[in-house]
């Protein structure tokens with residue numbers, strides 16, 4: 001039974017920030033759930049961050065289903081949101097089929113990218129009882145992999161504000177805004193009754209989302225929108241080099257890692273049997 005997304009509207013009304021974080025696997029899902037993340041999000045950024053793809057456009061429904069199932073196994077408390085990947089929602093019918101597959105894989109709701117043009121797709125999903133999160137501003141599925149700031153002029157601002165309102169009117173319960181200038185994301189957050197979640201969109205959104213591999217410092221590139229809370233790239237690299245060295249120098253495993261659950265007498269008998277050429281006895 002999908003979780004009720006209306007809790008997030010209540011959080012907006014109460015002025016309580018909503019915490020969202022991407023997630024692609026079971027152990028990370030368990031950690032995020034225990035840390036108190038509100039929305040655990042299987043983003044199509046799984047492609048570039050976990051699968052070695054060059055762009056979001058390579059991500060398939062099969063990829064999204066595989067990772068959504070893995071994350072579902074690790075989430076007990078949080079809301080689980082999953083991305084509809086590129087070309088998975090080109091028509092209302094296709095969007096419905098794929099959204100239902102993501103729900104069957106364990107998602108509580110789905111996210112899709114796009115502005116005014118995508119409103120009919122959102123409306124069709126919502127009419128079928130599916131909780132939908134919109135995603136406006138910079139949209140990697142159509143704008144490529146290089147982040148570009150959105151909302152730098154009055155005209156761009158009008159496009160983004162219209163997109164936000166179209167998403168709310170179509171029935172979206174949440175709106176992600178990526179790389180939108182802070183004054184525009186602030187205006188939209190004030191205008192909408194649904195909560196906004198920012199990534200690189202400044203301080204005034206109702207919540208924030210980051211890519212978990214960026215937050216943990218597993219990825220190596222620097223992004224202005226990110227804050228690295230750990231440097232896993234360095235720490236994991238150091239741990240692996242140490243393991244390589246210790247195996248090569250026979251420092252691992254030690255006696256403490258080994259199992260001795262056979263008597264010396266039986267080992268002596270076994271050695272003698274091997275020396276006799278292992279006869280059938």
Ligand code: KIV
Pocket residue numbers: 022042043044045046083135176178199209210211
């Ligand atoms: O897939 C993703 O990581 C996203 C970000 C905006 C959070 O959509």
